[in-house]
Amino acid sequence: MIxxxxxxxxxxxxxxxxxLHIDDVNRVSTxxxxxxxxxxNVARVLSQLDESVTATGLLxxxxxxxxxxxLNDQEIxxxxxxxxxxxxxxxxxxxxxxxxxxxxxxxxxxxxxxGDNFLNHLETLLDEVAVVTISGSLPKGLPxxxxxxxxxxxxxxxxxxxxxxxxxxxxxxxxSKVKPFAIKxxxxxxxxLFSDSDFTSEKAIREALQSEKFxxxxxxxxxxxSKGSYxxxxxxxxxxxxxxxxxxxxxxxxDATVAGLASALENKQSVEEGIKTAMTTGVLNALNEKTGxxxxxxxxxxxxxxxxxALN
Numbered sequence: 001m002i003x004x005x006x007x008x009x010x011x012x013x014x015x016x017x018x019x020l021h022i023d024d025v026n027r028v029s030t031x032x033x034x035x036x037x038x039x040x041n042v043a044r045v046l047s048q049l050d051e052s053v054t055a056t057g058l059l060x061x062x063x064x065x066x067x068x069x070x071l072n073d074q075e076i077x078x079x080x081x082x083x084x085x086x087x088x089x090x091x092x093x094x095x096x097x098x099x100x101x102x103x104x105x106x107x108x109x110x111x112x113x114x115g116d117n118f119l120n121h122l123e124t125l126l127d128e129v130a131v132v133t134i135s136g137s138l139p140k141g142l143p144x145x146x147x148x149x150x151x152x153x154x155x156x157x158x159x160x161x162x163x164x165x166x167x168x169x170x171x172x173x174x175x176s177k178v179k180p181f182a183i184k185x186x187x188x189x190x191x192x193l194f195s196d197s198d199f200t201s202e203k204a205i206r207e208a209l210q211s212e213k214f215x216x217x218x219x220x221x222x223x224x225x226s227k228g229s230y231x232x233x234x235x236x237x238x239x240x241x242x243x244x245x246x247x248x249x250x251x252x253x254x255d256a257t258v259a260g261l262a263s264a265l266e267n268k269q270s271v272e273e274g275i276k277t278a279m280t281t282g283v284l285n286a287l288n289e290k291t292g293x294x295x296x297x298x299x300x301x302x303x304x305x306x307x308x309x310a311l312n
Contacts, residue, residue: 006039041292
């Protein structure tokens with residue numbers, strides 16, 4: 001089974017307006033509300049791949065209940081732990097021919113007791129789990145090294161962990177002795193890890209992938225948008241080329257890539273198959289209007305167009 005962890009989920013609300021009127025009333029006729037958060041996108045895609053998946057994390061209040069109800073409607077099993085404060089809304093207003101204005105709530109503050117309780121809660125979920133994905137930011141109140149504690153719980157059970165986060169939270173993990181199986185930075189996040197080094201050349205990216213910074217991490221997937229990805233898997237590096245497609249909505253493609261990688265690990269695919277599976281789900285998400293969603297019937301057609309080239 002695959003377990004997805006989302007500690008800072010949200011309800012993502014999308015408003016469509018022809019024109020946004022500042023300091024005036026704006027009436028909205030087109031509204032969509034989605035259980036949001038990177039880990040929930042991962043869980044949705046895994047469900048669409050017919051994988052056995054359970055979603056967990058922290059939820060509170062009426063917003064938390066809305067998220068749970070939507071997951072239940074989508075037949076995605078969940079084992080979220082309740083918290084005292086309300087989970088957050090994230091609002092995107094699409095207006096004036098494609099402009100986007102976002103209003104993001106800061107979300108709940110997690111107490112030390114709640115943080116400790118989630119680690120205990122996690123222990124109860126791991127018995128049948130082979131792969132854990134950890135996605136997104138930490139909510140307020142949890143220390144920057146909290147994911148290190150989560151990863152240790154999983155690794156003590158010999159469970160493979162895929163970590164998709166950034167900034168100081170990622171650096172804390174990389175500086176620790178407890179390493180995930182895989183991380184998935186994009187090019188900009190890679191620059192941040194190497195003090196804004198220039199990664200415009202393939203040689204520079206390849207050298208970065210073999211850096212001591214990634215020691216102990218078996219798989220590093222560096223996404224470069226429509227250009228594809230560079231992957232370090234154990235001692236080898238690969239360049240991955242994806243087909244040119246007319247992207248409908250690329251938001252969430254990184255989460256779909258994590259889902260594909262988790263599926264590949266769950267099914268013990270070869271390195272090349274695993275890379276291609278991860279890239280395929282990322283491309284399929286970009287072809288779908290909904291964020292964190294794929295049409296699995298197109299899987300084989302995209303999979304066959306992806307090439308994996310060994311670089312060393």
